[in-house]
Structures are given as C-alpha cells and as structure tokens.
Amino acid sequence: MFYRPADGHGLPHDPFKAIVVPRPIGWISTLDADGRPNLAPYSFFNGCGDRPPMVMFAQTGAKAPGEPVKDSVANIRATGEFACNVVGSALTDAMNASSGHYPAGADEFEIAGLAKADCEVIGAPRVANAPAVLECRTVRIIDDLPAWQPGWQNIVVIGEVVGIHIDERYLKNGLLDVLAYNPVARMGYMDYTAVTDKFTLRRPG
Structure with a gap:
C-alpha cells in the first residue's frame, strides 16, 4: 500500500510509529521552577552528536489548546537542564507507571516507587537504580515545528551531556554490556521490546 499521511491511512491504527522502531526510551527527569521533581518517558529519543555528546527528545500532542502534554519541557525551560535515565527491563513497570497524566507538581518517582539519587553536575534528580x-544542559528547544491542528505541539529538546553515570555492574572488560540489563524500547501501538541479543559488524576497510 501507499498513502500520504495528510490524507489518512485507512487502517485501524496509525502505522507510522510501528515503522520507526525500535525507539530507545528517554526517561527524562527534571525539576520545576519550585524545585519539585518530575519524571516522564519519551520514545522519540536518541543521541544526536558525540563531540560533544548530545541527545534529543521530542514531545508531541496536547492536553488542551496551549497546554503542554507533559511537564518536562516547561521544567527544562525554567531550569535549562534535565537527566536521561536508561530503562532496563527490570524498570519496565516503573517506567510505565510514570507515563500517566498526573497534575503538575506530582512526583512520579513516588508514584512509580522509585528511589531518587542526586546528580553530580545538574540539580535534577536521577533514578537511583537506572x-x-x-x-x-539544554542546547536548544525547537518549538516551531509544523502541527496539523490548533493546540497540538511538536517540540524537540536538544541537550549536551555534561555528566554520565554507569552502574559498574554492567561494565565488563571495559565495555558496557547492554545484555546484562536489557534496555527497553518502544514499538508501535502499545508494544515494547527489550534488547536480548546482538551481533557485530565491522565496517569495510
């Protein structure tokens, strides 16, 4: 089949997010302007540079015209910083619990039963057992992307990575062993997957 997204797809559910898979999950922790913590997962997330290392995540949708989908972007605008927590398979249920639409100021760490730990460089907390x-630290917020309907928001946040925590249990022979914690990724619809195997390819030359 072929379809133009603006014309619709004719399927029971939009296949776009099932095509761009798997998508790593950026579990974004922030503080609001009053110092209250927030934690929310984003599946439009990835690295976007390495010298310096940078990551991006995107927020899409709307609660109501002019209101943010989640509090993360508002908090990042206020503080200029955020942390990206990696979701290992043992944290899947906690990640899902933190994805709900809660009132501004709600502490998703408490809702999901997660312990907080201090960051070293920024003020936002991190998931202690990530x-x-x-x-x-924020590099740029791009909030003038196209949207099809009033009140809808497509916003991209780019941050420079200024500090990295690695649980040393997952370092083996100097390499990060992702198969020891099985990072979780988003598929289409309500589906997820986890990294349980890998293979190596060497570039020609």
Whole structure:
C-alpha cells in the first residue's frame, strides 16, 4: 500500500510509529521552577552528536489548546537542564507507571516507587537504580515545528551531556554490556521490546 499521511491511512491504527522502531526510551527527569521533581518517558529519543555528546527528545500532542502534554519541557525551560535515565527491563513497570497524566507538581518517582539519587553536575534528580544516566544542559528547544491542528505541539529538546553515570555492574572488560540489563524500547501501538541479543559488524576497510 501507499498513502500520504495528510490524507489518512485507512487502517485501524496509525502505522507510522510501528515503522520507526525500535525507539530507545528517554526517561527524562527534571525539576520545576519550585524545585519539585518530575519524571516522564519519551520514545522519540536518541543521541544526536558525540563531540560533544548530545541527545534529543521530542514531545508531541496536547492536553488542551496551549497546554503542554507533559511537564518536562516547561521544567527544562525554567531550569535549562534535565537527566536521561536508561530503562532496563527490570524498570519496565516503573517506567510505565510514570507515563500517566498526573497534575503538575506530582512526583512520579513516588508514584512509580522509585528511589531518587542526586546528580553530580545538574540539580535534577536521577533514578537511583537506572543502569546509566546522562546529565544534560539544554542546547536548544525547537518549538516551531509544523502541527496539523490548533493546540497540538511538536517540540524537540536538544541537550549536551555534561555528566554520565554507569552502574559498574554492567561494565565488563571495559565495555558496557547492554545484555546484562536489557534496555527497553518502544514499538508501535502499545508494544515494547527489550534488547536480548546482538551481533557485530565491522565496517569495510
């Protein structure tokens, strides 16, 4: 089949997010302007540079016209920083619990039963038992992307990684062993997957 997204797909559910898979999950922790913690997962997330290391995540949708989908972007605008917590398979249920739409100021760490730990460079807390955490300072917020309907928001946040935590249990012979914690990724619809195997390819030359 072929379809133009603006014309619709004619299927029971939009296949776009099932095509761009798997998507790593950026579990973004922030503080609001009053110092209250927030934690929310984003599946439009990835690295976007390495010298310096940078990551991006995107927020899409709307609660109501002019209101943010989640509090993360508002908090990042206020503080200029955020942390990306890696979701290992043991944290899947906690990640899902933190994805709900809660009132501004709600503490998703408490809702999901997660312990907090201090970051080293930024003020936002991190998930204490995450396999790895990236501490980030904001480089740019892009909020003038196209949207099809009033009140809808497509916003991209880019951050420079200024500190990295790695749980040493997952370092083996100097390499990060992702198969020891099985990072979780988003598929299409309500589906997820976890990294349980890998293979190596060497570039020609």
